[in-house]
Amino acid sequence: MAEQSQWNNLIEDWQACEVAKLDDKQSQIDIKTLQENTRKRAGKMRLFMWLDVITTLIALIVFGYLLTTDINLHQAIIFAGVMVIIIPVAFYSVWVRRGLWEANGNDTKAYLDLAHGRAVAGMKLAQVNIIAAYTAFPFIIAVVMWRGYVKFDEVDWPFNIFVFGALFEFALMVGMIIGARYYQRKKRAELVRLEKMKQELD
């Protein structure tokens, strides 16, 4: 009885409690800013989706062009090799995120499942990007250096386009791997917290 009365008092105090700074902000809700933010976020999502699709299409077109025109063997090998990686990665990234775009108006349990699914998908995508980087870039570097080796007598060593090209690809590979690993760490931490919350609900 005393506990119930204490609880009722707490409810009264709670509902009378104000969080000053946030309440001040809330009194100036700017719908235009909200619309703008929503539009920007939706635009960003669309941009990433289209980038996935356009990158794949460009790669396909270039590959098709290279197959039907007079190209050098090295270019053909690079594009063929990269295509073998880009196309499956693009399809996998769409497949792994299927069903994860729903709005967040569901109950906590359903939302935790959704957030968990998103975090797992994020980690998988990061892992695939790391594997793709470890596969594609050494392959490109090898072909570029092979091409440089074929023209060994025609170019200055070590300051030539092939060496710079290989170094550039190497830098890209390192950047991509560092970025994907950072993203993966963030998602893993998120996953640990989500799993803890899911356990609380089970």
Added chain:
Amino acid sequence: MLAEAVTLADMTSYETLFETAIRDHQASLSRIVATYELNPHLQQELHQEILLAIWKSLANFRGDSSLHTFVFKVAHNQAINHVSRHARVPHHESIDNPLPSDSACPEMSAINSQKMQLVFRAMHTLPVLQRQLLALSLEGLSYQELSEVTGLSESNVGVRLNRAKKALQEQLEKHHG
């Protein structure tokens, strides 16, 4: 022309619904933010995220539940999202740890009552979902509404809420020595 007029009318009613939802839950939303986040900068961020989530989610509001329950669902889901994403920020401590002193939590000065500052700090030592149940119950939601928001059965809500109340009580007693 007609389609344009209909869209504009829909937009106006959408804005009205949103403004009503926020106006009616203004204080509650601030308390939800304070329940999940103590850092004032992250509080502002979470607050904006919640407003944005409500703005976006209202398009899915079909009146199956009350606007009240709907707003709390979205706000708490967004808060959970926030907690899981800010992994480096400690969001809850061991329940055995003593509560931080007033000087360790200057951001609590935004809350207008000393007693409530203590309650918020005590809540921050509890697991996230206990905090959720306590906050929702303190906002006056019934077991049925709590069940709708959390996805737990009503009987389960009752058991868990009692456990959360006891944990809160223990924390408050520890603080008073």
